[in-house]
Amino acid sequence: MTNIGPSVVPMSLPGGRSSRGVSLHVLSVLVENRAGVLARVAQLFSRRGYNIYSLAVAPTDDERFSRLTVVVDLESAPLEQITKQLHKLINVIKITEIDPVDAVEQELLLAVVAADVSSRGQILELVGIFGAKVLDVGLERLTLALADTPEKLDDFTELIKVFGLIEVQRSGRVALAKLNRGGGRGGISRGKAS
Amino acid sequence: MKLTGAQALIKSLEMQGVEVIFGLPGGAILPVYDPIIDSPIRHILVRHEQGAGHMAEGYAQVTNRPGVAMVTSGPAATNIVTPLANAYMDSTPMVVITGQVATSSIGTDAFQEADTTGITMSITKHNWLITDAAEIPEVVAEAFHVATNGRPGPVLIDVPKDVSNQMMDWYWPDAVDLPGFKPTTKGHPRSIQAAARMIKEARRPVLYVGGGVIRAGASGALLALAEKTGIPVVTTLMARGAFPDSHPLCLGMPGMHGNYSAVTAMQKSDLLVTLGARFDDRVTGKLSGFAPEAKVIHVDIDPAELSKIRHADIPIVGDVRSVIEDLIEALDKGEAGEMVQADLTPWISRIREWQKLYPLSYDRDGTGNGLKPQYVIETLSSLTPEGSILASGVGQHQMWASQYWRFDHPNAWVNSGGLGTMGYAVPASIGAKVGRPDKMVWAVDGDGCFQMTAQELVTASAERIPVKIALLNNAYLGMVRQWQEMFYDQRYSEVYLSPDLPDYVKWAEAMGCVALRVEAPEEVAPAIEKANDINDRPVVIEFRIDSSEKVYPMVPAGASNDEIVLGPSYGGAR
Numbered sequence: 227m228t229n230i231g232p233s234v235v236p237m238s239l240p241g242g243r244s245s246r247g248v249s250l251h252v253l254s255v256l257v258e259n260r261a262g263v264l265a266r267v268a269q270l271f272s273r274r275g276y277n278i279y280s281l282a283v284a285p286t287d288d289e290r291f292s293r294l295t296v297v298v299d300l301e302s303a304p305l306e307q308i309t310k311q312l313h314k315l316i317n318v319i320k321i322t323e324i325d326p327v328d329a330v331e332q333e334l335l336l337a338v339v340a341a342d343v344s345s346r347g348q349i350l351e352l353v354g355i356f357g358a359k360v361l362d363v364g365l366e367r368l369t370l371a372l373a374d375t376p377e378k379l380d381d382f383t384e385l386i387k388v389f390g391l392i393e394v395q396r397s398g399r400v401a402l403a404k405l406n407r408g409g410g411r412g413g414i415s416r417g418k419a420s
Numbered sequence: 421m422k423l424t425g426a427q428a429l430i431k432s433l434e435m436q437g438v439e440v441i442f443g444l445p446g447g448a449i450l451p452v453y454d455p456i457i458d459s460p461i462r463h464i465l466v467r468h469e470q471g472a473g474h475m476a477e478g479y480a481q482v483t484n485r486p487g488v489a490m491v492t493s494g495p496a497a498t499n500i501v502t503p504l505a506n507a508y509m510d511s512t513p514m515v516v517i518t519g520q521v522a523t524s525s526i527g528t529d530a531f532q533e534a535d536t537t538g539i540t541m542s543i544t545k546h547n548w549l550i551t552d553a554a555e556i557p558e559v560v561a562e563a564f565h566v567a568t569n570g571r572p573g574p575v576l577i578d579v580p581k582d583v584s585n586q587m588m589d590w591y592w593p594d595a596v597d598l599p600g601f602k603p604t605t606k607g608h609p610r611s612i613q614a615a616a617r618m619i620k621e622a623r624r625p626v627l628y629v630g631g632g633v634i635r636a637g638a639s640g641a642l643l644a645l646a647e648k649t650g651i652p653v654v655t656t657l658m659a660r661g662a663f664p665d666s667h668p669l670c671l672g673m674p675g676m677h678g679n680y681s682a683v684t685a686m687q688k689s690d691l692l693v694t695l696g697a698r699f700d701d702r703v704t705g706k707l708s709g710f711a712p713e714a715k716v717i718h719v720d721i722d723p724a725e726l727s728k729i730r731h732a733d734i735p736i737v738g739d740v741r742s743v744i745e746d747l748i749e750a751l752d753k754g755e756a757g758e759m760v761q762a763d764l765t766p767w768i769s770r771i772r773e774w775q776k777l778y779p780l781s782y783d784r785d786g787t788g789n790g791l792k793p794q795y796v797i798e799t800l801s802s803l804t805p806e807g808s809i810l811a812s813g814v815g816q817h818q819m820w821a822s823q824y825w826r827f828d829h830p831n832a833w834v835n836s837g838g839l840g841t842m843g844y845a846v847p848a849s850i851g852a853k854v855g856r857p858d859k860m861v862w863a864v865d866g867d868g869c870f871q872m873t874a875q876e877l878v879t880a881s882a883e884r885i886p887v888k889i890a891l892l893n894n895a896y897l898g899m900v901r902q903w904q905e906m907f908y909d910q911r912y913s914e915v916y917l918s919p920d921l922p923d924y925v926k927w928a929e930a931m932g933c934v935a936l937r938v939e940a941p942e943e944v945a946p947a948i949e950k951a952n953d954i955n956d957r958p959v960v961i962e963f964r965i966d967s968s969e970k971v972y973p974m975v976p977a978g979a980s981n982d983e984i985v986l987g988p989s990y991g992g993a994r
């Protein structure tokens with residue numbers, strides 16, 4: 227699967243709900259904010275047969291640059307090849323490899339769930355436990371939002387599924403390396419070459 | 421100074437020192453063709469845009485300077501896709517300029533609109549769609565910088581028609597600013613030290629030399645390294661001429677149709693000193709069986725090549741010339757300098773034995789149905805002045821050319837290696853002759869290839885570019901025929917072309933060439949001598965060759981290099 231464009235992540239992850247599958251790795255890619263840069267990254271992945279698990283794109287505080295957070299599936303290719311090939315793109319400035327273990331990660335989930343009078347109370351209870359938000363209220367439905375780690379999003383989805391999920395949209399994760407407090411490895415940044 | 425975008429574009433090319441553009445005009449690029457009239461840059465009008473691209477490549481392959489091609493939008497841009505892909509595979513520096521529909525029409529399926537930057541994204545190092553004429557000088561400077569620095573390759577600049585007509589204030593940038601493009605050129609000293617030690621310890625080392633050595637202008641450094649260490653050299657298809665064939669340490673070409681001794685030396689080696697080469701499948705054969713005992717030192721300007729196919733024990737990112745020079749120094753000084761190099765005498769004598777037992781050979785007095793192609797190329801090589809340039813198409817004739825031409829100089833072999841593009845020879849030889857008018861330029865071509873791009877001989881006649889074509893007519897798509905003969909039970913499917921349809925002599929004459937047909941062995945040398953004396957127009961010699969002749973040695977596809985087949989001249993093997 228190569229997900230590009232609107233950063234959609236499948237509702238349930240392959241191989242169970244753990245998104246910490248060993249083969250997934252997060253790359254935080256600083257790119258020049260030029261027309262077509264997303265297409266270049268996406269085309270590189272598809273042309274070389276690398277699988278993108280999720281992709282999130284946003285401008286940075288410096289308007290010349292954007293940051294892509296790409297979750298790659300290392301079953302398709304070794305991480306080293308992927309980062310080296312990415313580096314060959316002229317618009318790629320810096321790549322930070324973030325091992326999920328050493329990352330702070332967040333993802334946004336929007337979910338429309340069936341909520342009639344009998345189930346609404348239970349759903350709101352879960353909303354409270356997870357620190358989610360109710361964005362919209364209909365007669366028979368609720369639209370919920372949760373921003374948290376991908377794992378928490380998985381858990382939340384699993385629990386509200388029983389009430390009847392009508393629509394789910396996830397943003398794909400964004401991540402930064404954990405701050406170094408002496409022991410942690412943090413992210414490994416690779417400078418440019420060729 | 422106010423200029424139109426078109427004027428700024430041509431002026432930017434002049435600033436880059438461009439001396440020739442290969443191209444063909446059309447609607448979207450029309451404004452840019454007007455200032456060409458007033459420019460000192462020579463424009464060569466091709467007959468097909470593929471020809472423009474291959475000419476630019478041929479020019480670059482012999483000069484090590486970027487070739488420039490210019491074409492219009494839509495179908496012209498798609499016609500030049502093949503040369504871009506070819507140049508990308510063979511790391512040939514090339515700048516292609518395409519016209520584009522006006523910015524306001526982009527995305528509307530306007531007449532002759534194609535998504536050129538989208539189509540060429542994966543076959544260029546980078547491409548640019550210009551949206552404001554003010555960007556032109558900066559983008560041109562960046563484009564040449566990217567094409568020629570780091571691993572060389574093609575780039576493309578797409579110029580919408582309204583941008584060409586837009587007025588801008590002329591400037592020329594002092595420097596390019598590409599924060600995401602900073603190639604490493606200097607090898608890491610510690611890795612170089614480690615490599616020097618590994619070289620001194622090796623008992624069966626081979627210098628595995630690829631096209632990167634030619635692109636980096638590293639032939640002189642390579643010669644010094646080989647002579648200093650006494651390590652034998654193999655030159656891949658892309659590297660023919662990077663090290664002289666006449667040198668006693670040269671083992672020739674490795675790979676699917678390589679010399680027995682080159683292939684086998686790599687197989688038995690304990691150290692492959694890999695210089696600007698990339699472990700192409702045509703070199704390695706079945707990867708799991710390739711050089712099983714060899715450690716690998718891998719030097720390349722492109723970090724992504726290191727350990728891509730074969731694990732590198734010592735990866736070194738850098739310009740191969742600079743790294744070789746540092747390596748030579750490290751062999752003399754420091755820790756490695758104190759070590760005594762292992763004795764290579766037993767290794768060299770083993771190789772000499774293979775060379776004696778299994779040289780390249782063919783059946784010289786064979787009673788086939790035509791000339792022996794190997795004989796034609798040997799004769800061509802011996803009658804043509806030292807330092808001449810040879811271009812080639814793709815197929816059997818290419819392999820015979822690589823095997824039987826004597827390569828003694830870099831940048832004198834113009835061929836399509838990575839992509840294997842039929843039809844490369846005629847336009848590439850024209851570009852080569854434009855780049856090196858002082859050299860004699862021959863192309864060895866197949867009848868199949870010739871029919872793909874021969875029309876560029878009209879360009880050559882019109883522009884008085886006296887290239888010489890040795891057409892090896894075997895009436896077949898010979899390389900495919902060879903595979904059908906060997907691996908498909910001689911079931912020949914769609915490979916027959918006919919020896920006399922078209923009539924190559926008449927066709928060449930119609931294109932303004934001198935044309936000769938040679939059918940007997942004793943006519944070969946006189947015809948070549950006659951062609952060598954013609955300097956005012958292109959010459960085509962059609963050699964009627966034996967259609968049953970095959971290329972040997974051969975490592976069958978998917979087999980290990982240990983399973984090399986020597987061929988019938990060694991007594992009936994297949």
Ligand SMILES: Cc1ncc(C[n+]2csc(CCOP(=O)(O)OP(=O)(O)O)c2C)c(N)n1
Nearest residue numbers: 815816817840842866867868869897898899
């Ligand atoms: C554009 C293109 N189409 C098809 C091929 C596949 N192919 C490789 S060699 C070959 C035959 C070439 O025939 P010819 O030019 O007559 O050379 P010969 O092998 O007979 O010497 C073909 C069809 C190719 N390499 N390039």
Ligand SMILES: [Mg+2]
Nearest residue numbers: 866867896898
């Ligand atoms: Mg043929």
